Amino acid sequence: MNAIVDVPAPPHDHKITVRDVTFNITDDSPKYWFDNDPFKTHFFNAFFTTFPPGEEFFVRSVIHYRGEIDDEKLQKDITGFATQEGHHSRCHQDHLDVLTRQGYTSLERENKLIDILGKWANKKYPKTSLVNTLALEHFTALLAHQSLVDPERFVDPAHEDFVPLFKWHAAEEIEHKAVAYDVYMSIDGRYWPRVFAMIGSTIGLITILPIRMAPLLYKDGLLFNVKTWFNGMRFLFGRNGMFVKPWKHYFQFYKRDFHPWDVQDYALIEELQAVYESGELLDIAK
Numbered sequence: 001m002n003a004i005v006d007v008p009a010p011p012h013d014h015k016i017t018v019r020d021v022t023f024n025i026t027d028d029s030p031k032y033w034f035d036n037d038p039f040k041t042h043f044f045n046a047f048f049t050t051f052p053p054g055e056e057f058f059v060r061s062v063i064h065y066r067g068e069i070d071d072e073k074l075q076k077d078i079t080g081f082a083t084q085e086g087h088h089s090r091c092h093q094d095h096l097d098v099l100t101r102q103g104y105t106s107l108e109r110e111n112k113l114i115d116i117l118g119k120w121a122n123k124k125y126p127k128t129s130l131v132n133t134l135a136l137e138h139f140t141a142l143l144a145h146q147s148l149v150d151p152e153r154f155v156d157p158a159h160e161d162f163v164p165l166f167k168w169h170a171a172e173e174i175e176h177k178a179v180a181y182d183v184y185m186s187i188d189g190r191y192w193p194r195v196f197a198m199i200g201s202t203i204g205l206i207t208i209l210p211i212r213m214a215p216l217l218y219k220d221g222l223l224f225n226v227k228t229w230f231n232g233m234r235f236l237f238g239r240n241g242m243f244v245k246p247w248k249h250y251f252q253f254y255k256r257d258f259h260p261w262d263v264q265d266y267a268l269i270e271e272l273q274a275v276y277e278s279g280e281l282l283d284i285a286k
């Protein structure tokens with residue numbers, strides 16, 4: 001077994017804290033809850049609701065290799081990672097249930113398919129599943145980073161029912177961003193599978209999100225509305241767009257000696273951790 005990679009100094013020793021929270025996302029929450037905008041809202045609806053089957057896939061992918069890990073700290077981190085992701089799945093499923101009741105039923109059906117494919121991949125191709133997990137975890141970490149460095153654009157426009165969910169999930173994605181990576185480096189660590197996984201994951205995400213969004217926009221009579229798409233594309237791919245601004249962060253993954261903590265963004269979540277500890281965010285969430 002390879003030794004665990006050398007991780008940059010702090011925050012290697014940080015603890016992954018499990019925060020069992022629930023949120024106030026209900027049938028009474030506004031339909032267009034992000035910036036009162038259908039495209040942006042449905043982008044987040046499509047993206048967030050992949051988490052229940054997606055993060056369960058991540059957890060199975062990592063847990064599969066648990067028996068091959070000697071490092072005590074990494075064992076603890078695996079537990080923290082799996083438990084955090086379990087809570088994320090549950091909270092995003094609550095959101096999905098609201099959407100299903102609102103008549104956006106395609107997401108739940110698509111999730112069943114993602115779940116079947118994920119379980120099949122875990123069983124047949126455990127290493128490919130793991131390496132794809134760390135590629136997708138890089139995505140969640142960079143989008144989390146993006147949200148927390150630019151909240152005016154990527155968090156604050158959300159309705160107050162959703163803001164705590166954004167912050168909580170973003171903080172925990174940063175907190176556990178290296179776990180799948182460290183497990184992979186401990187059991188294999190080859191460079192090229194990691195690169196191919198990232199290329200495949202990027203294509204997969206770019207493909208799956210519009211596929212998931214289309215029925216939502218269609219239901220609202222907006223699928224062929226040029227203005228809706230123009231504004232939405234600007235939000236995602238325009239200047240400072242969600243998928244444009246973090247390009248440097250994205251490409252770091254392709255460096256041979258990359259490690260998730262090369263991006264030293266732990267400070268971004270220390271403030272939020274303090275808020276949690278004071279109970280303030282939980283008060284909003286409950």
Ligand SMILES: [Fe+2]
Nearest residue numbers: 055085088173
């Ligand atoms: Fe998560």
Ligand SMILES: [Fe+2]
Nearest residue numbers: 085137140173
């Ligand atoms: Fe994650």
